[in-house]
Each structure stands twice: as C-alpha cells, then as structure tokens.
Amino acid sequence: MESVAETRTIDLKVNGKAYSRPVPVRMMLSDFLRHELKLTGTHVGCEHGVCGACTILFDGRSARSCLMLAVQANGHEITTVEGLASGAEMHPLQTALSEHHGLQCGFCTPGMLTTLVELLNDNPSPTAEDVRIAISGNLCRCTGYEGIVAATLEAAGRMRASAGERS
Amino acid sequence: MPMLNMRFVLPDHVVDLNRVAELTGIRRAGETIEIGAMTRQRDLEFSQDIADACPLMSEALTHVGHRQTRNRGTIGGSLCHLDPAAELVCVAAALDAVVEVIGPNGRREIPFAEFPAGYMSPAIDYTEIVSRLTFPVWPRETGHAFVEFSRRHGDFAIVSAAAMLLLDGAGRITRAVLALGGVAATPLRMRDVEAALIGQVASIELIGKVAEMCRDVEAVGDVYVPASYRQHLACVMSRRALETALSRAGKSAAAAH
Ligand SMILES: Cc1cc2nc3c(=O)[nH]c(=O)nc-3n(C[C@H](O)[C@H](O)[C@H](O)COP(=O)(O)OP(=O)(O)OC[C@H]3O[C@@H](n4cnc5c(N)ncnc54)[C@H](O)[C@@H]3O)c2cc1C
Ligand code: FES
Ligand code: FES
Secondary structure (H helix, E strand, O other): OOOOOOEEEEEEEEOOEEEEEEEEOOOEHHHHHHHHOOOOOOOOOOOOOOOOOOEEEEOOEEEEHHHOEHHHHOOOEEEOHHHOOEOOEOOHHHHHHHHOOOOOOOOOHHHHHHHHHHHHHHOOOOOHHHHHHHHHHOOOOOOOOHHHHHHHHHHHHHHHHHHHHHO | OHHHHOOOOOOOOOOOOOOOHHHOOEEEEOOEEEEEOOOEHHHHHOOHHHHHHOHHHHHHHOOOOOHHHHOOOEHHHHHHHOOOOOHHHHHHHHOOOEEEEEEOOEEEEEEHHHOEEEOOEEOOOOOOEEEEEEEEOOOOOOEEEEEEEOOOOOOOOOEEEEEEEEEOOOOEEEEEEEEEEOOOOOOEEOHHHHHHHOOOEOOHHHHHHHHHHHHHOOOOOOOOOOHHHHHHHHHHHHHHHHHHHHHHOOEOHHHOO
16 A cells, blocks of 8 residues: 555634644544644543543534544544633542543543543433443453442532532 | 445545435335434434424434534445444444435335345445435334443443333333344344244243344454353343333233234
C-alpha cells in the first residue's frame, strides 16, 4: 500500500472551542485529540474498542475515539475529560472519585468519567447495578470498581441536591 | 474500525455512510417493520416501535457490546460484519428478515437465510451496500426470549438463543422459532426443533425434551471453547429461551386452527 498522506480539513468543536485543521484521512480521532490538539487526557489502551480508556462524548453521547476517524468528527462537537470541569471547579463526579478511591493510576479515569457523565445526564438516580452496566465497557486494573460505583452514586446524590436548590 | 486498527483489512477506500440520511430510521408499515441500515443500535434499543413490534430485538440489544459501542454501532454494520455470535445476526435469522441491498444494478432483496455466504461473509457484491432490513411483526400474544452465555456482560456470546412461541386457545403451539448464535460459522435456525414443537401442547417437559435435540448440532471449536461445550450450551440456552418464551406467551384464540 502506498503511504500517501491524503488530508482533509475538518471543522469541529472540542470542549466548546472551535478548531479547523487539516488531518490525514486515516488518522484516528483518538490520535487527533492527543497528537494534534495535545489533549492528552484522552488515553488509549487497546485501540480496538475494548478497554474504554479513549471514551469521549461525541455530540453528548459516549463513544470510543479509537473507533472513529478524525474526518468523521467534521461538523460535530466533542467533550473530552479536559472539558468536564468548569474552570478550577471540578465536576461533582471528579470530586467524588478522588474521595472514594475511584482512581489510582488514572489510566481508565477519562473513559470512566465521560461514560458516567453521560449516564448521570440520562439518569440522575441510577442504581449501583445501572452504574455497573454503564461501565461494563471500561476496564480498570487498579480500583476493583467498588470506589467508582460508590463515587458515582454519591455524585448523583450531590447533583440532585444542587439541582433541587437551583429550582 | 477494529478490523482497520488491527490491520485485518487493508481497504484502498473507506466510505463513511453516516451522513446518508435515507439509510436511517425505523418505520412500521402495517405488519412489517423496516429498519434503515445505518440506524444505530442505541436508537433500536430505546425505540418504542421495536419494543412493541419486536421485543425479541429489544432484549437482544442489551447484550450487544456496551453503551459506548451501541451509541455508534449500526444494525447494517452488525449484519455485514456478520460475526456468528452477533446478537442482531441471530435475531435476523429468527425473524426470517429480508435484507435489501443497493448497487449499480439497482435494488435486490435477500432472504436472511441466504445472506451469510460463510463465516463473516455476507452474500453481497463489493459494489453493493445493505440499505434496509425488513421483517414481519409477530402477534402480540407471542412469547419471546433472547438469552446468551458469555464470560462478561457485553462480550460476544459464546452461545446465544432466540426463541418465539405462539400458542392457540388450547395451549397448543401454532408457531415456533429457535435460532442459535455463536455455535457455528453462521447463525443456525433449528428447524427440526421448531417442527417438533409445532402442534404440541406446550409444557416444560416438552421443551426439556426438544432442547436436547441441540446436543448433536454441528458446532465449531476454538482455543477457548471446544465444540462439545458449545453443543452443551446449545441445549441449555435453547431450553432457557424456550422456557422464558413460554412463560411470556399469552393464549390467543385467534391463532387457533
Ligand atoms: C468492545 C466491543 C464489544 C462488542 N461487543 C459486541 C457484542 O457483544 N455483540 C455484537 O453483536 N457486536 C459487538 N460489537 C460490535 C459492534 O456491535 C459493532 O457495532 C458492529 O460490529 C458494527 O459496527 P458498525 O455499525 O460501526 O459498522 P462498521 O464497523 O462501520 O462496519 C462493519 C463492516 O460492515 C461493513 N458495512 C457496514 N455497513 C454496511 C452497509 N450498509 N452495507 C454494506 N457493508 C456495510 C463495513 O464495510 C465493515 O466491513 C462490539 C464491538 C466492540 C468494539
Ligand atoms: S483505546 Fe479505545 S477502547 Fe481501548
Ligand atoms: S485507576 Fe488505574 S486503571 Fe483504573
């Protein structure tokens, strides 16, 4: 096969910021985020969809960035782990993870966070079983998952409480 | 994409069908359901039309990979990838679905029984794409079940079974379907089991007996799972699927004959 690096220019939004970049047509979205945009919070483990570390939010839906080409993101909006906090204030799920030993090495964490943020958006009151099913596609070698489940339930409670205060 | 990443396939051209709006959507036309090839697994999972008309598919979808893969994965992709253990492939076999294909010579329809040309190989030309899957709606009283055995939730099934049973007012089976995924190179319809069920009064004993007929099914073995274990699972999954389908089947006087 020839190694011609044919490129296309893509326009997309990542964490609210608009980018316009030429990309090689066979570049994976995960590599684009890490190598081109230098958003190295998105991790890559297996690069074939199994480990979940590369999970991002694509138009608000969790998706594997290693299973998409960068050109497919043209015209779409992406949220990576870097986009979850508001300024210096961490997302309630990030705070809860650090309190509950929900991470150790942190390799799986970006994928856990994006997946669980989607879950909490869809279902503000998940059960422990709902959380386990949601992260069934995210491998963690360190925590044994218990802390992640506990943190998610706690974050859900805090988010419900602050939503209640606001309304 | 995993096939590209692992260099199992080295295509000169990759065409993204995501922006072809005509290929997406779920439509009920009378007693038929039509699903566009690019309809996402997620949209099928949460579709009220599918839940009403084909709860078998809704149940199967909860086993298809994970939330993050269902958000992007499509029914056409599942069918064309044609993994013998893919849940939607097994369901399409159970439903006697029809695959519509479009190519330079126009459209043609392929009955699902003829769709797999072999292991992971759909019987379509490289100039063709799958555009739609259609299948008939079964009566509301139908009992259905999709069960599978896998090592972890979200893994491809080692063996899966899809069953549907329709009973008449006297509890006699008027229609029966049993399809097995993961056992052989392509999904299997267990026609001899179906024939042994039809016309009989449904009971747990009957199901126990006919499920045993799967013991001799031709099964593939691999480094993880010997063929004999797949044959064993074929019996167990068939029994579980048929039992659950029976427990859900409402008696329908209209179906009596
Ligand atoms: C971690 C992981 C776990 C998974 N677990 C399961 C599981 O348990 N069960 C299961 O069934 N699947 C599972 N999958 C597969 C997943 O369901 C994919 O969605 C599915 O393989 C199809 O992907 P896709 O729709 O993106 O199609 P693609 O990957 O884009 O395409 C798959 C193949 O079909 C061809 N194709 C796609 N659409 C068409 C068309 N319209 N016409 C002609 N050819 C077409 C493509 O050229 C390609 O060869 C899993 C995947 C991952 C990554
Ligand atoms: S790197 Fe994408 S799922 Fe493992
Ligand atoms: S914290 Fe190390 S892999 Fe999950």
